[in-house]
Amino acid sequence: MRLTAVGRAALQAGLTPGLTLADARARAPALHAVERDRAAEARLLGRIVAGCARYTPAVAAEPPDGLVLDATGCLEPWGDATALADDLLDRLAAGGVAARAGHGGTPQAARARARFGDAPDLRDLPVAALEAAPDVTTALRRAGLRTVGDLARRPRALLAARFGDLALRLARLLEEEDPRITPARTAPPVAASRRFAEPIGRVEDAFAVLRDLVAEAAVTLAERQQGGRLFAARLFRSDGHVAALRVATGRPTRDPALVMRLFDERLAALADPLDPGFGFDAVRLDVARAEPLAPAQEGLDAPADDREALGDLLDRLATRLGPARIRRLGPGDSHIPECAEEVLPAGTAPAWQPAGEGEPPLRPLRLLHPPEPVEAVLFETPDGPPARFRWAGIDFRVVHEEGPERIAAEWWRRRDRGGQPRDYFRVEDEAGRRFWLFRRGQAAWFLHGLFA
Amino acid sequence: MPESARLVHSSCHATSGGASLRVGLGADALDRALNGGLARGRLHELWPAHPSDLGAATGFALMLARLAAGPTGTIVYLAEARGAHRAGALHGPGLVEIGVDPARLVLVEAPDARELLRVAADVVRSPAVAAAVLAPARPTPLLDLTAGRRLTLFAERSGATALLLAAADPAQPSAAATRWRVAAAPSVPLDAGAPGHPAFLAELVRQRGGPPAPPARLEWRRDLARFTDLSQPVAAVAGGGRVARA
Numbered sequence: 001m002r003l004t005a006v007g008r009a010a011l012q013a014g015l016t017p018g019l020t021l022a023d024a025r026a027r028a029p030a031l032h033a034v035e036r037d038r039a040a041e042a043r044l045l046g047r048i049v050a051g052c053a054r055y056t057p058a059v060a061a062e063p064p065d066g067l068v069l070d071a072t073g074c075l076e077p078w079g080d081a082t083a084l085a086d087d088l089l090d091r092l093a094a095g096g097v098a099a100r101a102g103h104g105g106t107p108q109a110a111r112a113r114a115r116f117g118d119a120p121d122l123r124d125l126p127v128a129a130l131e132a133a134p135d136v137t138t139a140l141r142r143a144g145l146r147t148v149g150d151l152a153r154r155p156r157a158l159l160a161a162r163f164g165d166l167a168l169r170l171a172r173l174l175e176e177e178d179p180r181i182t183p184a185r186t187a188p189p190v191a192a193s194r195r196f197a198e199p200i201g202r203v204e205d206a207f208a209v210l211r212d213l214v215a216e217a218a219v220t221l222a223e224r225q226q227g228g229r230l231f232a233a234r235l236f237r238s239d240g241h242v243a244a245l246r247v248a249t250g251r252p253t254r255d256p257a258l259v260m261r262l263f264d265e266r267l268a269a270l271a272d273p274l275d276p277g278f279g280f281d282a283v284r285l286d287v288a289r290a291e292p293l294a295p296a297q298e299g300l301d302a303p304a305d306d307r308e309a310l311g312d313l314l315d316r317l318a319t320r321l322g323p324a325r326i327r328r329l330g331p332g333d334s335h336i337p338e339c340a341e342e343v344l345p346a347g348t349a350p351a352w353q354p355a356g357e358g359e360p361p362l363r364p365l366r367l368l369h370p371p372e373p374v375e376a377v378l379f380e381t382p383d384g385p386p387a388r389f390r391w392a393g394i395d396f397r398v399v400h401e402e403g404p405e406r407i408a409a410e411w412w413r414r415r416d417r418g419g420q421p422r423d424y425f426r427v428e429d430e431a432g433r434r435f436w437l438f439r440r441g442q443a444a445w446f447l448h449g450l451f452a
Numbered sequence: 453m454p455e456s457a458r459l460v461h462s463s464c465h466a467t468s469g470g471a472s473l474r475v476g477l478g479a480d481a482l483d484r485a486l487n488g489g490l491a492r493g494r495l496h497e498l499w500p501a502h503p504s505d506l507g508a509a510t511g512f513a514l515m516l517a518r519l520a521a522g523p524t525g526t527i528v529y530l531a532e533a534r535g536a537h538r539a540g541a542l543h544g545p546g547l548v549e550i551g552v553d554p555a556r557l558v559l560v561e562a563p564d565a566r567e568l569l570r571v572a573a574d575v576v577r578s579p580a581v582a583a584a585v586l587a588p589a590r591p592t593p594l595l596d597l598t599a600g601r602r603l604t605l606f607a608e609r610s611g612a613t614a615l616l617l618a619a620a621d622p623a624q625p626s627a628a629a630t631r632w633r634v635a636a637a638p639s640v641p642l643d644a645g646a647p648g649h650p651a652f653l654a655e656l657v658r659q660r661g662g663p664p665a666p667p668a669r670l671e672w673r674r675d676l677a678r679f680t681d682l683s684q685p686v687a688a689v690a691g692g693g694r695v696a697r698a
Contacts, residue, residue: 310526310580317560317571325533325561329544329554341544341554350555352548357675360642360649361549365511366540394504400639402646428647432636433504449540452511452550452650452672 004036008098038064047240048092049184054236054282055084057191058183066114068107070181077195095240105175112173122174123149130169139163148173190228190287192216199238199279206235206280207267211260213285218254227252227293231259235274236282243274247319250311250347252291258312265319314346336410337448338369362405362426364436364449371446374437385425386437391447396435400428404439426451475519477670478678485656485665490630492520493611495604497628499618501635501653506539506619508636510587511550512652513617515672515679517583518552520613523677525582527552528575530560532568532589550650551674565592569599576614577606587617593624600627631658637669640682649673651682 001021003010013028025031045061052059058070069088071081078084085101092099102113109122112129119125125148127140145151151159151170160167171177192213200206210233221227232246247262267274317326323345330342330350340363344350355361376395378388385401403426409419422438429435434451476489483489490496496516500509517527529542544554560575562568565588575584586603588595595616604627607614616628633655639648650672656665669682 306526306580308580309578313574313578313580314558316574320571320574321560321562321567325563327559327561328557329542329547329559331544337543337545346558352544352554354553355549355551355674359549360639360647361546361674363545363549364507364540364543365514365546365550366507367543367546368540392504396504400641400645400647402642402644426647428639428641430638432638432651432653433508434636434639434647434650435507449543449546450507450510451546451647452508452515452652 003033041065044097046184047242048097050242051091051236051240052088053234053242053284054193054195055088057286058181060181060183062111066111068110068181070107070183071103091240106172106178107181108169108172108179109175121149123147123152125173127151130166130173132163132166132169136163136166189226189290190217190220190224191285192220193282193284195282196280199281201276201279203267203274203276206276206283207260207263209283210235210263210285211256213283214256214259214263217285217287218256218259221254221287221290221293222295224290225292225295226290227254228259228287228290230287230289231263232286232288233263234284234286235280236284237277238279238281239277241277246288247315248323249315250318251308252293254293258315262315262319265316269320311347318346334410335407337363337367337407361451365452366450368448368450371438371448374445374447377443377445382442383423385427386439386445389437389445389447391435396429396433398427399430402426407438424448476678477516477519478673478676479668479670479681481681481683482654482656482665482668482670482679485663486630486659487662490516490520490613492613493607494629495600495607495614495616495627496630496632497600497616497618497622497626498632498634499621501633501655503620505635508650508652509617509634510542511650511672512632512634512654513585513587513615514547514552515550515650517585517613517615518550518677520615521556521582524556526556526558526580528558528560528581528584529587530562530568530572530575530584531587532565533561533563534589549674550672551677565589565594569594572603572614573606576603576612577610578612579610581610581612583613583615585615585617588619590619591622595622595624595626597625597627603627604629629660630656633657633667635667637682640671 003015003017003019003021003024005017006015010028010031015024015028021033041064045063045067049059049061049067052067052069056069056071056074059067061067071084075081075084078087081103085103089099089101100114102110102118104110104113112125113119116125116129127145127148128137129148140151152174156167172179194209194213229252230246230248232244235243245263245266247266253259314326326346328344328346328348328350330344330348331352332340332342334340372391374389374391376388376390377386379386383404385403386398388395388397404423406421406423408421411419420440422440424436424438427435427437435447436449436451437445438448439445474489474491476483498509498513500506521527542559547554547557560571562571568586568588572586575581603614635653637651637653639651642648652670653667654670655667658664670679671682672679
């Protein structure tokens with residue numbers, strides 16, 4: 001076992017990463033060693049990446065212990081990259097995370113400055129800053145090439161021939177070639193954010209700011225003739241916690257009042273109320289998905305208005321109860337009763353065949369799923385209808401019946417090619433209650449549905 | 453196109469005058485007792501006479517919703533989640549067969565009675581909803597006079613018809629415009645003794661500003677989207693399922 005990371009005190013005691021645990025204990029008997037928890041490291045890094053959304057939407061984690069921010073176009077509130085980095089380091093330090101920052105024209109340049117010393121001239125960095133394979137780095141050192149500058153003076157073609165991707169690494173480090181980072185979160189089509197000099201302690205005030213941001217985003221959306229389908233609000237707490245609220249709409253919209261109603265609804269539906277802690281110091285709104293939406297027209301006809309009103313209602317209900325609780329039934333592609341319908345999202349418009357003219361209902365209004373066994377069934381002939389049965393502790397005497405309607409199991413869909421057919425009966429008792437019963441095998445009876 | 457044919461039928465028996473604030477059920481005696489029919493934009497309450505009549509009561513509520521909503525209006529069926537299992541859930545093909553196109557029916561599930569009431573207010577208030585069936589799983593003290601008045605107020609403003617399908621006799625005062633006790637009734641059997649079209653024994657227990665009515669035996673005619681009165685022998689013979697099926 002070896003040390004992978006050491007604290008400040010351990011460093012002063014002369015311990016370094018890479019030392020075996022036995023050696024380390026010999027040098028510092030009071031050493032407190034814990035096993036490395038990669039999952040916890042990844043979680044911490046993930047939290048930091050999420051928190052860095054306050055600076056720029058393009059943030060990427062560089063596991064296990066780094067992250068890179070593409071601050072292109074995002075420096076205006078800070079002045080320059082150093083100020084931004086200082087703010088980030090302050091926040092990390094407040095959270096107990098020791099970190100170093102560097103910036104440059106490419107992710108590799110920034111990374112090298114953060115990890116190998118903040119040299120004003122990238123050419124002064126050691127060759128290790130190229131982070132090539134260890135044997136390559138060793139080979140370069142043996143050849144007397146100490147710094148990146150030494151290497152840069154050599155013909156590139158030779159480097160490529162001898163060391164493969166080293167020439168590419170060099171070009172990226174020296175800001176000659178600028179690859180894009182792959183951000184943890186792709187930049188949203190439309191976004192707006194606000195930072196506060198002093199944290200604000202009330203959720204209501206944060207929501208008032210959010211209202212402004214929504215209005216701001218609505219203007220941008222209107223310019224682009226777009227409407228949002230997915231809105232994400234993030235409230236950044238000064239202690240680094242990020243509260244994220246997202247609402248989705250069934251149709252593209254840019255109506256600030258509507259979006260705010262949904263956010264209010266989402267806030268009200270939270271299981272744990274939003275805790276402002278020591279206050280929020282930034283609020284950000286992302287329109288995570290936008291779709292074309294023509295400019296509003298005057299004199300919309302009533303049906304369109306109604307459809308819109310229904311869309312609004314469905315959005316509100318979905319925000320409050322969750323989209324899974326708002327549904328429509330669509331026809332299923334099967335004659336098995338349980339599969340003859342399909343649960344669809346409420347925004348869909350399924351097409352059902354109308355019922356046959358003059359026929360009484362042949363399928364129940366309420367389907368019991370799973371079917372309930374019924375007891376004390378009396379029947380006169382082996383494949384005949386039931387004359388009596390008991391369900392839920394009540395005896396029913398059948399006076400009218402129709403059947404059997406045989407519904408075969410879909411053996412071609414079953415792996416065991418089995419399944420017993422069911423013989424269904426529509427029955428009515430003395431009082432007029434209509435039931436849908438089926439028999440499976442010789443004498444197993446089940447109630448599968450209730451007719452109106 | 454069957455939909456337009458239904459439109460003609462339903463507009464025929466909607467009472468004339470105004471924007472048809474009342475919709476006739478199709479059974480004359482009952483429509484007279486109701487002063488023209490079921491009031492739209494109001495709260496109505498109904499419950500099964502016996503737990504095993506739940507299928508009948510559900511059907512009756514949806515049929516009233518179908519009448520109040522007209523041939524195309526959106527119907528919302530708002531049920532409490534916990535009650536769904538014992539008596540089953542609405543079945544699409546069965547809905548088609550009572551003349552309620554599932555495509556116009558939005559199913560909403562509320563986790564408990566409190567949430568059901570909150571959501572019900574939103575639903576009934578919406579101008580996009582023509583009729584709403586509200587189905588709590590069990591009697592709840594939350595559905596008191598105040599809650600009923602609120603729902604009535606919202607229904608009046610939006611024009612949506614709210615139908616409260618209680619699980620059992622609520623046994624408490626209510627702000628509903630009408631209150632119904634619904635039981636299944638023997639149907640007019642078809643050939644070879646097969647069960648016929650849905651039939652109900654519907655008793656208007658109470659109505660605001662009017663007398664109650666004795667139980668009426670009604671048959672639902674899906675193809676006409678209306679009820680017929682089976683208590684009157686003539687109507688039963690003329691409109692019985694036997695003729696239609698032959």
